[in-house]
Amino acid sequence: MTSETKSNLARLGLMIAVYLILAARIPSYYSQPGIAALLDSAVLAGIIAIGVGLTMIAGEMDLSVGSMAAFAGILSIQLFPYGMVPALVIVVLFCGLLGALQGYCIYKLNISSMVFTIGTLIALRGLTLVVSNEKTVLIPFENIAETDFLSAKFFVFSIPSATLLVLVLLVDFFSRRTLWGREIFAIGGGRGEARAAGVSIRRPIIVAFSISAALAGLAGALLSFRTGSASPLGFEAVLLEAVTACLIGGIALAGGRGSILGVLIGLFTIRFLVSGIAALGAPFWMQSLATGALLIFVIIAEAAIGYVTRRRRMARALTA
């Protein structure tokens, strides 16, 4: 068993523990519609966390995802008259293109992606306000039933939550089993080392940011279709949840470590916790408090395990 598998199993254990603790108090946690709603509640942050996680693995971080999702939301509702599928495709492609451009700039200018994406975070929000004319855009009420299929449940899955799970599997496969994916890991694990070994830096950065933006666009469009509306000021809080999911899911801030499956585990750990606390009717700050405590717990546990592993490795090296 590799150390990554072990770490993911430990995180899975934590997730199940959180689930069980709350399920003991909230009956809907083990009912079919309840689980379906939990899955649905994870879609937005989940799809976005996949992309953010990928940029974090590359040793970067895409902070612009919230604004990108809001932009995509407005755009998709405005394109609604042309049909939902064409609107979705256009929006995702366009966002992916914007992301690729963003990645290219970060590579070319050789600046920190945190700095650059703070710029796009603000600029895209501005662009969204312009495009939307500062107003929440709505699908006409007579057409709102057309989007109902997005809320329909098949067993516990809806189309959006199934999309999330399929995307996790796809991107996990991509990151694990393809040249482009491994390059993302390589430049995150050691930028200079990878470059010296002949790995292109440009391609993985562009790919990571393009995927991140496309997924943010997809999440924004899907969610806006489901609610039938999009606000230019929406999706502001999603970045924090996505990054928290990545961190709890074992993606290292320094890059090169973690897995997309881990992100999914981290995501559901938070969702179980946050939805549960809200469902118990506790005030909002309990959600913040619990999420923060969970993250700190995970970080401390990681540090402790890392310390023990290093000590063991040193002991092994000395006795070898």
Add this chain to the structure above:
Amino acid sequence: MKLRISMTLAASMLAGLMATAAYADSKGTVVVFVPSSTNPYIGQFQLGAKEKAAELGYDIKVIENNFNQSEQDSQVQQQLASGETVAGYIWWPFENAAGVGSLRALSQSGAPVIVSNQYPIKGTEAYWTAYAGANDFLSGKTAAEILLDACAKADAKCDKGAIIRFPAGVSAGDDRATGFEDAVKGKLDVVDVVPTAGFLEDEGYKVAAQIIPARKGELTWLYTQNDSLAGAAAQAARENGLTPGKDIFIVGGTCHGDSKHVKSGEIAGTAIQSGYWEGWMAMQALGKFVVQGKVVDGESYLEGTPDAPPSDADPLYKYNFLPNPAVANSQAAYDAAKLWGKTADQLCNF
């Protein structure tokens, strides 16, 4: 201190847990969706709703989202999925328009839905039972009346003036400005509408300190949409050599925070807008519907009686508006002002 904090934590956790357990003698649970109670007005709203629910014999569960519409959307999904039988919902969306999808989902559950605080969007009438809450057009109108009254009493010139409004995009700001402008049409001249960056003194002062000197000699009145902003405007006016109430009339129109500018007469007057009574009347509306089983088409402006709150036996209209009783600008008037048995001090200082 530490003990107190942990006691509070434990208590709220416990309260949360208990809220899920339905009591045998309860008439059922009412689920209230609101943005965060970190905003004191929303805290008052929750308090009012809880007290009325207790009086009527309902359990109440408040679900907060920290000003995040997508979180509120998933909370609705979660609540609906719980399969819990509820007596009804009270819906205060964070972003009115963006929350329509969730409102629709709530309505499809079959339980009554009372919308509060955010005036419903046209076309969504099928998705809610009744609206019970503030009317920002009314708030603007009341402010206009206070101002016109002050102008009439004074012999000073009263024609051109400006509106310092809530930040762009806040629908309450749009509605109050519209209500105000409709009421002063043909009587006063609105030369400028300037948005602030927030709802409190600092932000109001920044704007007032710019437009007052820029249009000195021209402005005879200012409407600031709440008293915190009005107090800041009064200070800016004084610093520019204008005496509020004499050289320039300032009206906030809704009591909010420090009342000293009203009591001293610097502000032309105010009106009570109470979060407590808004939550209370939303809960009352739900109770009425359960008992009476019908909604009368049309609007009802609940009477702003000083002592007794409106009776539960009154009919429920499609739109039920919270009264905004005006309060004159003197210590005595302020002390005497009451709405439904609570004093202005109780209702305004939170």
Add this chain to the structure above:
Amino acid sequence: MLRMSGIVKSYGPTRVLEDVDLAVEAGEVMALMGENGAGKSTLVKILAGIEPADGGTISIDGATVSIRSPGHAQAAGIGYVAQELSIVESLSVAENVFLGDETLGFFRSAASLARRAKPYLARVGLDHIDPLSLAEEHSVAERQLVEIARLLSRKARIAILDEPTAALSETEIVRVKAAVRTLAAEGCAIIYVTHRMPEVFDLTQKVTVLRNGKSFPAVETAGLSIGDLIEAMLGRQLGQMFPPRAAHAGEEILRLDACRASGLKAPVSLSLRRGEILALAGQVGSGAGAVLRMLAGVTPIQSGSVTLEGSAYAPSGIAGSIARKVLYCSDDRKRDGIFAVRSVPENLSAPALSAVSRFGLLSPALEGEHVTRIARQFGLGERFLGRLAGNLSGGNQQKVALGKWIGLDPKILLVEEPTRGVDVGARSEIYNNLRNLADEGLSIIFASSDTQEVLGLADRIASFFHGELVRICNADDVTAESLTRDVTRASEAA
């Protein structure tokens, strides 16, 4: 096979390479030597496509090639192992073998990469490690071997190894040397950049020396003596690399009685006299460094006692040892030795800020005086004083790292690997400096895995193996052979 001729390269007005020629045949290991700054790194970077040449031609198998990027170099069959490793720690060993290799197709699985990596790993002597394990779980030497496996996997016809052994101990070097031989046996032409004389004679067939950006015709290693080689590199007869030993040592200044610390498996007893240079000889992990770290207060003394000038000495932390004027210069220069992004004078005065201040304020005059004195003592030219310490050559960095302590008037100087990554010329200077300081009454203990250095510099030698002190002898009674036997005791026993 490879022929570089007339290579010219300038950085701005500075001409780094002037009409350099280099030729290597298939299966041949060619040592590329020269002092730091002679142009070795620039030359190999041109060949690896990292730096463009200003003029000259490169031909492989008689055909002229144009190398403008690392990609071109790879396509031409040139593999480059830089001084700084290009192993990504968070990836598996197998992935590191194939890192940057796009010929394996778009889809790849960990298992298939591992299977493909196995034979290459076996050829560099890494058959015992799991290709799926992460690179960070392995030692620096093993990572170096993974790099060589990468060269093998790429079917490199020309391999450039830039100081592959700089950070390794002697036993580890043996493994790398074996891997280099494998590479050569497969018909690869190898350019081997090194500062270590033994490797040159042991491993290479020919030597090309660069001096001040000019190349000398390659010579057969077999017909060469160390003296000749050093002379070629420095352009003058070095005479003696090591200064003469002390005529006589003073009274005892430091005594260790049955001391234990982390990294030591048996108690150590030692003594040191005034003006004496004591060598702690041993490989990495032998305990030689552990004694220094214990004396420096980095690790606590677990048992036993230390006496310094007649009174008990038990430093708690580095500050404690500095207070007793016992100063420690670690082997990790980049991390502990210098402030890379600060100027040389700032580095030199950093430990002695109170000595160069008046009334709590830094006095530029005192600081200047202090800095010039150390610079003169250590042969740091005026022109280096304006630079950032990180931009100096390894030798000059080491002078800064050592020199900064001298300002504190130490009684005992503890130095770990005094000349790691330092070129021959600077080495000789550092040895002379240390000896001069000893002659003025300073006592020095240094730990080293370099046999030549131990034999040449020390008055007495304490040899260590696997956390135990083997023996203490006068340097005159020790030969290279006997010392090597002492510090590798177990490998002989096995």
